[in-house]
Amino acid sequence: MLKALWAIIQRELMRLIRQRGRLLSAMVRPLIWLLVIGSGFGTMMSQYGTDDYQQFLVPGLLCMVLLFGAMLSSLSLVYDKESGVMRMLIIAPFPHYWIILARTISATIAGLFQTILLIVILFALGFLRLPIDIPLFLLGLVVTSIVCASAGTLIAVFSKTLENFAVIMNFVIFPVFFLSGALYPLKNLPTFLKIVTLINPFSYGVDLLKHALLLDMPKSFSAEFSIFQDLLCMVSFCIVALIIACLRFSQATVMENLANLLSTPKHE
Amino acid sequence: MTLAIQTQNLGKKYGNLQAISSLHLEIPEGQFFGLIGPNGSGKTTTIHILSTLIRPTTGTVLVAGHNVVDDPVAVRRKIGLVFQESALDRTLTVEENLQFSGALYGLDHRLIAERSRKLLDLFDLDGKRKAKVATLSGGMRRALDIARGVLHQPRILFLDEPTIGLDIINRRRIWRFMKQLRQELGMTILLTTHYLEEAESCDQVTFLRKGELIGQGRPDVLIRELGAFILEIESDEPEESIRLIQPQLGSPVQEGEKLFFRIPDATFSIGRLQDELQGHIQSFNVRKPDLNDVYIWKNSALEGGNTAC
Numbered sequence: 001m002l003k004a005l006w007a008i009i010q011r012e013l014m015r016l017i018r019q020r021g022r023l024l025s026a027m028v029r030p031l032i033w034l035l036v037i038g039s040g041f042g043t044m045m046s047q048y049g050t051d052d053y054q055q056f057l058v059p060g061l062l063c064m065v066l067l068f069g070a071m072l073s074s075l076s077l078v079y080d081k082e083s084g085v086m087r088m089l090i091i092a093p094f095p096h097y098w099i100i101l102a103r104t105i106s107a108t109i110a111g112l113f114q115t116i117l118l119i120v121i122l123f124a125l126g127f128l129r130l131p132i133d134i135p136l137f138l139l140g141l142v143v144t145s146i147v148c149a150s151a152g153t154l155i156a157v158f159s160k161t162l163e164n165f166a167v168i169m170n171f172v173i174f175p176v177f178f179l180s181g182a183l184y185p186l187k188n189l190p191t192f193l194k195i196v197t198l199i200n201p202f203s204y205g206v207d208l209l210k211h212a213l214l215l216d217m218p219k220s221f222s223a224e225f226s227i228f229q230d231l232l233c234m235v236s237f238c239i240v241a242l243i244i245a246c247l248r249f250s251q252a253t254v255m256e257n258l259a260n261l262l263s264t265p266k267h268e
Numbered sequence: 269m270t271l272a273i274q275t276q277n278l279g280k281k282y283g284n285l286q287a288i289s290s291l292h293l294e295i296p297e298g299q300f301f302g303l304i305g306p307n308g309s310g311k312t313t314t315i316h317i318l319s320t321l322i323r324p325t326t327g328t329v330l331v332a333g334h335n336v337v338d339d340p341v342a343v344r345r346k347i348g349l350v351f352q353e354s355a356l357d358r359t360l361t362v363e364e365n366l367q368f369s370g371a372l373y374g375l376d377h378r379l380i381a382e383r384s385r386k387l388l389d390l391f392d393l394d395g396k397r398k399a400k401v402a403t404l405s406g407g408m409r410r411a412l413d414i415a416r417g418v419l420h421q422p423r424i425l426f427l428d429e430p431t432i433g434l435d436i437i438n439r440r441r442i443w444r445f446m447k448q449l450r451q452e453l454g455m456t457i458l459l460t461t462h463y464l465e466e467a468e469s470c471d472q473v474t475f476l477r478k479g480e481l482i483g484q485g486r487p488d489v490l491i492r493e494l495g496a497f498i499l500e501i502e503s504d505e506p507e508e509s510i511r512l513i514q515p516q517l518g519s520p521v522q523e524g525e526k527l528f529f530r531i532p533d534a535t536f537s538i539g540r541l542q543d544e545l546q547g548h549i550q551s552f553n554v555r556k557p558d559l560n561d562v563y564i565w566k567n568s569a570l571e572g573g574n575t576a577c
Contacts, residue, residue, distance in 0.1 A: 001374070003371050003372075003374045003375075003376070004371055004372045004373075004374065006371065007367070007368050007371030007372060011357070011360070011368055014360075014364075015359065018359075083357070083358070084353070084354055084355045084356040084357055084358065084401075085357045087351065087353065087354075087355030088355045088356070088357070088368070088369050088372060088416075089372070090321060091319065091321070091344060091349045091355065092344065092372035092373065093341050093342075093344040093345035093372075093373060093374075094341060094372075095340075095341060252322070252323055255321060255322060256282075256322050258321070259316045259321040259322050
């Protein structure tokens with residue numbers, strides 16, 4: 001089973017490296033935010049006494065890469081459902097829920113891989129300022145990546161097609177990112193938005209990285225929840241999301257649909 | 269005799285649709301077994317149940333000694349599957365596909381490499397090792413799919429319409445590969461097909477019709493039992509021809525203007541019959557029966573009439 005898991009991870013990473021465009025845009029996207037939005041808003045904010053807006057953005061942007069990397073990777077399960085890979089997986093000698101877990105793990109690693117690349121770039125450009133709480137930083141990256149991957153898996157097992165990819169981008173990825181504290185502190189938000197951010201598991205990932213990275217930030221820009229609360233919320237989310245995804249995937253009707261995909265010849 | 273596959277009273281219902289009902293199958297180890305029937309006869313549903321992908325509604329199913337409901341993982345470990353739709357990753361190369369699939373069965377890299385080399389050689393694919401699957405022709409892709417299906421040396425191989433959608437040359441190639449594979453590995457093979465001439469090399473065939481088993485036996489025996497020859501007649505006035513022939517050869521199977529009669533005895537005087545029919549018929553043809561005829565006669569007996577499907 002470990003060999004199978006390793007093969008699934010290897011395949012995911014291989015695809016990631018081969019799709020240069022995907023990798024490049026994953027790196028460029030946060031840099032644009034940092035350099036364009038970051039300096040634009042930074043100038044405005046400096047009038048109010050903080051000139052560290054770019055620094056404030058770093059944890060959020062690292063999380064953004066995890067969000068895009070891990071979630072898009074686990075969402076590709078929907079495409080896999082209609083492709084030969086899923087056929088190989090459902091006939092392989094392990095329980096079917098294992099497919100869900102293995103895909104989530106490989107998506108987590110795909111997200112982390114891209115984030116590590118970005119960390120190297122940010123460090124080289126001088127945007128990653130010491131001191132950093134390194135153990136907490138690593139823990140935060142891993143847990144947040146699992147959150148993003150599990151969320152993607154959960155969506156993937158319930159959706160039949162992802163034909164309209166823009167829908168997922170507009171209604172899932174962007175709201176999750178904007179309402180997470182990645183771009184601005186949460187405490188002054190109107191109540192309704194504040195509730196949404198509290199439900200959003202991604203907020204706690206951003207917050208955890210703020211704990212690790214923004215050690216000498218002014219109080220108004222530093223982390224807003226406790227480390228314990230961050231971890232508790234994220235871990236519970238992952239457990240619940242994965243249990244639901246596994247149960248759903250093992251349902252007889254889902255398997256019947258998958259089985260039918262094996263036997264509807266298209267006559268190429 | 270050890271049984272590779274055993275089903276008792278197997279049934280599957282989708283909502284109100286009874287896809288298969290009370291199916292009893294016993295397939296001895298090492299046999300080349302053909303499951304035959306038109307589309308919608310329940311072949312694919314049967315294969316999906318035997319390969320643990322869907323659950324039966326009633327009955328028990330043992331595959332390689334394991335119950336498909338209680339221990340699907342153990343069953344999947346011992347079977348190989350080649351479906352109508354290929355189970356390959358089009359974005360990976362031929363070699364990478366085999367490595368990926370082999371790893372899913374827990375085989376190590378070197379063993380997979382060694383076995384793939386042999387299989388790709390056997391299937392004339394050794395020149396395509398580094399080619400992306402998307403660039404392969406339909407026939408090559410099917411061959412690779414079969415290589416993938418036997419890479420872990422399963423005890424039972426399921427082939428669901430392995431030649432569907434292929435042209436005649438590629439179909440023959442696939443059959444040549446299958447023959448070589450059986451000689452090399454000696455596994456049990458369960459084949460479904462609706463090209464009946466392909467099933468003639470099976471050790472045993474079973475006919476399915478609307479989810480029910482309607483006949484079973486060795487192809488050569490079934491064909492011999494049907495008759496020595498088949499008489500095919502084309503006639504503008506079929507009733508008249510039937511009136512003349514029926515007393516001698518029994519009821520025909522009718523397909524439009526064509527009439528098929530069984531000639532049970534090789535000593536039957538065909539010449540005299542031909543004289544009697546002079547003026548009533550457009551064509552007169554006597555040929556050896558094949559598995560198609562067996563199926564058509566079994567089917568028409570069940571339909572109660574004299575029209576074939």
